[in-house]
Amino acid sequence: MSFPVANSTTSFWRGETHPLDDHRTTEKLPSEVDVVIIGAGYAGASIAYHLLEQGRGASKPLSIAILEAREACSGATGRNGGHLKPDPYHRAADALKIYGREAAEEVAAFEARQIGEIKKLVEKENVDCDFVMTRAADVCLFEQAHSELKDGFDRLNAADVSTIQNVFYSDGKTAEGVSGVKGAKACFTYPTAHMWPYKLVLHLLSQAVSRGVNLQTHTPVQNVVRSVGSGSPRAWTVNTPRGSVQASKVIYASNAYTSALLPEYKQAIVPVRGICCHIVPTKKPAPLLSNSYMMRIAPDEFDYLIPRTDGSIIVGGGRRDYYRHLNEWYDVADDSKLIEPAKKYFDGYMQRHFNGWEDSGAYTNKIWTGIMGYSSDGFPHVGEVPHKPGQYICAGFTGHGMPQIFLSAKAVATMVLENLPTEKADVPRLYKTTSARLASKRNVTIEDWEKSMKVDRARL
Template sequence: MPSKAAPFPTAQSTSPYWRNDVKPIDAHRSTKCLPSRADIVIIGAGYAGASIAHHLIERYDEKALPSIVILEAREACSGASGRNGGHLKPDPFSRAASVLKTYGKDVAEHVASFEARQVKEVRDLVDLEGIDCDFEEVTVRDVCLYPAGRDKIEADLTALTEADISTAKELEYHSNMDAEDVSGVKGAKSCVTFNAARLWPYQLVSHVLEKAVSHGINLQTHTPVTSVKHAQGATVTSIWAVNTPRGSIECSTVIYATNAYTSALVPELKDKIVPVRGMVARLVPTDDAPRLTDSYMMRFSDYEYDYMITRPDGSIIVGGAKRDFYEDLNQWYDVSDDSRLMMGAERYFNGYMQRHFAGWEDCDVRTDQVWTGIMGYSNDGFPYVGPVCGKPGQYVCAGFTGHGMPQIFLSAKAIATMVTTGASAVEVDLPLPYHTSPARWSLQRVHASLQQWQAFSDGKATRARL
């Protein structure tokens, strides 16, 4: 594919449900002018940036807290963190089974448990801080609607059980008619149930940012970073100039919590973290509709899958909708514009519950709001968490491939530990596939999303000839 311009956030964006009622922190600037110097600059005020700030505060005594500035291009939590489905859903089987084949049992256990532990970690934070973000632990019903997918899930579960991976012990598996009964989804071939959580992500991130500001961290919204370079005239190469239209900040530590937009500032990650546009909607059923209590994952094919949560008010958040735009690569791959919807987006969500859920056929469900967001998809499916290779004092926490909610909080903790102690990635709690090792940093490979899309396109061409 031809190389596109660096992916910076657009000035305008579609309006997500989560941000209908924003907080004062949304457009906060701690000081009228940017400070000229700081110890640490965090770029990005979404879930990753806020979590890194939280863990830095936890690691320092308040009196010894270094000077920290958080820079955000638009409003606080206005990127993917304020646009996702509110689903804190670990992947206890598919990802773990893939890692088991590639890295072996110990790494597979670390990957699976790392995601699973985030539910408890976030719950503990919400309870401790009294955060009003609608956090609730729920059962996920992970439903597969095609035979090949069911067969793969069965094989994955068998492999994990034989390897004694801890997360496999918490799963319940149902297939065929039993799967339809357990899930309530018409045509379900299998259903795996396990523990997860749902929440209001904007409310969580806003609270964490408010706490950071109360501890003296300087938050500057509407301050896009345009480049990070060696500070002019600095006597050591580890002093960085973080440049914005409002001025520059010199610092010794830069942390990129920029997910989809990372390669705009770290060009070495150009083909490793790619912006991918996704779709989410809020559906509002009438009072006489059945009330769902669980969350859902809906797998329609190897490339097409939706996720669902229900809100306390009975509305339903659905994310995915790949059926109507996946074929057109230019609509979603290497796209950083969240100001417009993909063609056919609203049409997909109309009638969604009636199509898929038993007992909903005669119900009235209104598509209330549809929005888009930009995710950072990594070339191998795992985030890049750790030092930026060849740039002392720079760190990255990005590339969560649409699966950030069950990976970010503890990844941010790993970054905070590295920054405060000088520890390497192997010395902190961080799964091996996440590491920014020199070998991974320099590896050239076709992006995983392109490989999957090419397989889809080849399969479609083959079917057309038959």
């Protein structure tokens, strides 16, 4: 069981914190509320936002409390790579193979919709979060990645999955010119966006607090138990070191830390540590990049990158130097330390990979770690917690939460307000949390690692 640790590394995004970062709306916890949301990251803030939006005009507004173990947005979203990057073809190809066309269409289209939804939100509310719409370039630097991705791309085309129409494929003849990446064997480009994620989440939290939500940071939840006399509307008691809150509904927006409170999710959502950095060129002008990137460099090595409008770069990944060491990243919830084997990986990164950056003087000026919640089957867990009526979950985003969370949170809000089952909410069927998924022994994270280790041994 893993709870958030103290003294986490400081990400670039959290270099300047918002006034709500360590906010407590009231000195003491409320004794009871309609809804407790556990976690003040992207999922928790989005759920609160949607509950308020969908509840406009109600005769009696919901009372909502958000309980956060550390600071607001101090988990995965405050430490990620800044992407809002739907996957129109890679995960969808896996879904097509295992679950069929309709499931693949749902997954890919649901992710693609998030860009438009966030664009509307940013424009409607004038959110200051450096939001940029652009194109993603998924670049293959080794032939195996090229052939596997092209096969999935072709299968989705043949199945007429809609999102594939927005993907442009470049082969080895043009991939380096299209991407600007040295040695590119292939490139797939498609619509995407990037932003300052911490600022988006704190905007959502600010809106929630201004509309009456009680935000309590530095208030870790220890457990959730049935209230004494559970026939009352406040069926659940949420316990913290600062006291207890009784609630009618409890929503777990706790991602990597979910199993600490819901042990039945121990195998289903596992904490995975990643590493990310901020790179700054010192000699002007370094070439300005217009795309965001996924760099598939070698079987154990893929990185993700966004260019910021100030010319600096955010890059995460570094798996080449630590992936084989399972104890460095799998089932690890400690973001107070760097991943030691990878801490020098990003030095000289832009000079190695991008044409025109050789004399940029680019260097790594900040590096940090973050904890993601990896789902054992690769899909999030969204909906009512099995056998616990009135408890809901929105977690397990496998390092890919930015194009999944906002509309998943909207679906959870609808379930809570209208007492809808997951099947009736607007969320892909593969996201529904079920007893069968929790009981499954399959673990795609470990399967992929074992496959990679087998390839490594074959090279020796």
